[in-house]
């Protein structure tokens with residue numbers, strides 16, 4: 001770093017970009033980076049919020065998609081074996097739902113140690129105050145203390161995220177509006193790195209998901225913590241069981257009472273899975289009391305099962321063929337590692353953090 005240049009890169013966010021809430025189509029040659037924590041099965045909120053955009057992007061852009069098991073460990077550090085087991089299953093689910101293993105690089109985060117090495121660089125240059133201001137940390141602090149996850153790993157989670165993106169020179173990240181502060185922080189960290197060491201890591205931009213907030217099977221916001229989501233690859237029996245327990249419009253007490261689909265979580269799932277004629281049938285039948293809630297749920301179950309049948313079978317096929325799944329995982333991780341290692345070598349060139357003797 002040149003000592004003549006005044007380092008004002010730590011003055012976060014007076015200079016930090018304020019990310020626009022509208023995203024533009026990424027230019028040709030952009031690199032997409034995204035991932036999910038491997039702490040549970042994927043539910044339909046994950047699918048429509050994250051995976052669907054990946055599937056839409058994969059025909060146009062190079063994508064790096066990581067099963068983020070280090071991130072999973074921040075809250076599940078007492079169950080590392082569970083995080084690893086979900087990691088494997090999540091990998092199978094992504095492939096089963098159509099994430100293309102050839103077009104993209106799909107990897108498991110801990111199999112690419114360069115994520116952690118770059119995180120170490122980023123940790124040194126990130127002021128604590130930047131992390132203390134992250135809204136998700138401030139909002140989650142009480143819950144984190146109560147759940148015994150008020151730990152350093154969870155606190156510095158956004159630093160690891162910045163490294164996840166930068167280690168593949170990611171230019172665009174699909175996010176929801178609530179994740180803007182994290183991406184702004186990633187950009188600030190990367191900007192400061194570039195300033196200090198003369199690097200040229202891209203400052204990533206957002207691609208916003210157009211999926212609205214999904215309602216859970218109990219009528220509350222869909223969330224893993226409420227356990228109120230359809231898993232992505234449930235069997236038909238599991239789907240029927242979940243539907244049977246779902247609440248409907250509370251005003252529709254008897255079969256002869258007309259209902260209001262706008263107040264019914266079942267109808268919100270119809271909107272995701274059903275074609276216009278089924279939607280009309282449900283809406284008109286509900287408002288006129290022409291159909292019962294049992295009929296409505298049965299039709300929805302058929303549509304969900306039609307939608308899930310192929311990926312459910314593909315996932316089962318992969319899980320029952322461990323050699324095939326392991327070879328896909330090994331190949332994806334090796335391809336990720338090759339790119340990440342090249343980037344880390346460049347980081348070491350920029351920073352001068354290289355052996356000065358010939359001990360290696």
Ligand code: SF4
Nearest residue numbers: 249259264286293296
């Ligand atoms: S008929 Fe369908 S939309 Fe209407 S309340 Fe019953 S489940 Fe909900």
